[in-house]
Amino acid sequence: xxxxxxxxxxxxxxxxxxxxxxxxxxxxxxxxxxxxxxxxxxxxxxxxxxxxxxxxxxxxxxxxxxxxxxxxxxxxxxxxxxxxxxxxxxxxxxxxxxxxxxxxxxxxxxxxxxxxxxxxxxxxxxxxxxxxxxxxxxxxxxxxxxxxxxxxxxxxxxxxxxxxxxxxxxxxxxxxxx
Amino acid sequence: xxxxxxxxxxxxxxxxxxxxxxxxxxxxxxxxxxxxxxxxxxxxxxxxxxxxxxxxxxxxxxxxxxxxxxxxxxxxxxxxxxxxxxxxxxxxxxxxxxxxxxxxxxxxxxxxxxxxxxxxxxxxxxxxxxxxxxxxxxxxxxxxxxxxxxxxxxxxxxxxxxxxxxxxxxxxxxxxxxxxxxxxxxxxxx
Numbered sequence: 001x002x003x004x005x006x007x008x009x010x011x012x013x014x015x016x017x018x019x020x021x022x023x024x025x026x027x028x029x030x031x032x033x034x035x036x037x038x039x040x041x042x043x044x045x046x047x048x049x050x051x052x053x054x055x056x057x058x059x060x061x062x063x064x065x066x067x068x069x070x071x072x073x074x075x076x077x078x079x080x081x082x083x084x085x086x087x088x089x090x091x092x093x094x095x096x097x098x099x100x101x102x103x104x105x106x107x108x109x110x111x112x113x114x115x116x117x118x119x120x121x122x123x124x125x126x127x128x129x130x131x132x133x134x135x136x137x138x139x140x141x142x143x144x145x146x147x148x149x150x151x152x153x154x155x156x157x158x159x160x161x162x163x164x165x166x167x168x169x170x171x172x173x174x175x176x177x178x
Numbered sequence: 179x180x181x182x183x184x185x186x187x188x189x190x191x192x193x194x195x196x197x198x199x200x201x202x203x204x205x206x207x208x209x210x211x212x213x214x215x216x217x218x219x220x221x222x223x224x225x226x227x228x229x230x231x232x233x234x235x236x237x238x239x240x241x242x243x244x245x246x247x248x249x250x251x252x253x254x255x256x257x258x259x260x261x262x263x264x265x266x267x268x269x270x271x272x273x274x275x276x277x278x279x280x281x282x283x284x285x286x287x288x289x290x291x292x293x294x295x296x297x298x299x300x301x302x303x304x305x306x307x308x309x310x311x312x313x314x315x316x317x318x319x320x321x322x323x324x325x326x327x328x329x330x331x332x333x334x335x336x337x338x339x340x341x342x343x344x345x346x347x348x349x350x351x352x353x354x355x356x357x358x359x360x361x362x363x364x365x366x367x368x
Contacts, residue, residue, distance in 0.1 A: 055316070059300070060327040062319030065337050076316045079336040087335045089315060144320045145299050146269070 040106065040117060040162065046098040048171035049161045050074070052154050053101060055175050056147045057136065060088055063144075070132065071104045073097035105132055116162065127162040204236045222285040225258055226250070226330045226341055229289060230322030244274075244297055246289035247324025249282050249305055253343040256330065258286025262307035262344055266290065268297035310348050 058064045058077030065071075065078055072078065074093040079086050080100055106113050112129055119126050127133055134140040136147045137155060148154040153174035160167040208231055217223050229246035232239040245266055249259040264280040267273045274280055274295035282288045300317035321327065330341040 057319075059316045059319040060337060060339065061321035081336060088337065088339050147300070 040102075040113070041166070042099065042102055044161060044166040045102050046095060048166045048168050049157055050093070050098040050101060052157045052171055052174045053105075054093060056154050057144075058101075064088070070108050071101065073100045073104075108132060122163040124159055124163060127159055130162065133158060133162070201236060204231075207231050208238065221283050221287060225285040225287055226256075226325060228323040228325040229287075230326070233289070234322060241289075242292045243289045243322055244292040244295050245301065245303075245318065245322055246287070247328070247342065248286045249288065250286050250330075250341055250343045252346050253330075253340050256341075258282065258284060259307060259344045260284045260286060262286070262288075262305050264288045265304040265306070266295075266297070266301050267303075268299065268301045270298050272297065305342065305344055307344060310344060312342070312344055 053072055054074035054077055057070070058072030058074050060077065062068070063070050063072040063077070064074075073080055074097050075086075075091055076089055077097075079088060080094065080097050082094070084091060086094075109131055116122060116126055116129065128139075131140060133155070135142040136158070137150055138146040148158070153170045156167055157171035157174050160170065207228075211224065211227055211231060214223065225248045227248075229243055233241055233243040233246060235242060249262045249264070251257040251259045260282055262282045263275075264282065265273065265275055266280065272295070274290045277294060280288050280290060299320045302317055303314045305312045324342055327339055328341050329338050332338045332340060
């Protein structure tokens with residue numbers, strides 16, 4: 001093969017590859033985005049656990065701000081964009097804000113969270129593989145220090161939710177005014 | 179080159195490199211505060227600004243504050259609320275008020291030196307004056323400055339609150355005098 005023919009062949013292959021790569025499938029607009037990890041129970045998160053997370057972790061100088069890996073949304077935390085005029089300290093926490101926080105918790109360590117979800121039955125030590133517990137209890141270095149202590153109502157609320165069923169009484173105790 | 183000369187050069191180079199070490203994020207935060215006003219440095223300066231930016235471990239101010247901020251009379255007058263009592267309680271139940279009450283000055287500024295109180299966050303806070311009491315709904319999670327979250331000119335309404343205005347929404351005729359004669363300091367936010 002002459003050198004001209006060789007260059008022509010290489011150019012044709014390169015063009016074919018480029019064309020193949022650039023031909024994307026038709027976008028599937030019908031699909032609904034899903035979390036890439038197995039779900040933890042959202043309804044009990046929203047009803048019982050979220051108020052605890054919002055109170056203990058969601059102040060505006062901690063996780064109630066956008067630059068955090070774990071973002072906490074809520075009435076007294078970071079607000080989701082809204083047309084009601086809700087700002088921190090005004091209005092109620094919306095279901096969307098609870099869901100956005102839930103998604104943030106799951107997305108913090110998706111693989112580890114997924115591994116936990118797939119574990120049956122789950123134990124406390126399984127749940128303690130997650131930063132949301134180890135940082136919250138300051139077992140892992142945490143700039144905000146010890147937001148909850150092992151055995152206290154807030155830790156028990158989060159732990160019981162992660163391992164199966166949120167302890168509603170402990171969750172309620174954790175948000176009771178002191 | 180003698181050993182002494184070589185050692186001196188090494189020491190000088192080490193000192194130079196240490197002096198050259200700075201935190202550009204912190205430097206930028208200090209710079210953003212802008213120049214000192216005609217009032218100059220001192221307890222009345224920079225009302226409404228983030229005290230802990232300079233009064234923190236990285237300086238440049240000499241005194242390191244554990245918690246500090248400004249209490250205003252209202253978000254319309256931006257007059258400092260002087261003589262307001264600030265109660266702070268940390269997660270251990272420790273309070274700087276056990277040593278002496280924390281009271282705002284003419285500018286509405288208050289501060290607690292870290293050498294006097296090293297809180298274990300979170301910290302709860304309450305401000306009172308003339309029977310008017312404001313309890314912060316949430317805790318201070320770890321910030322040394324009120325202005326880190328409470329801004330006179332809110333930069334992001336989804337993530338920041340207005341400045342601490344003690345008498346907003348209060349009938350001030352019931353609360354008596356909100357200001358102190360002779361005090362004229364106020365907001366210094368650019």
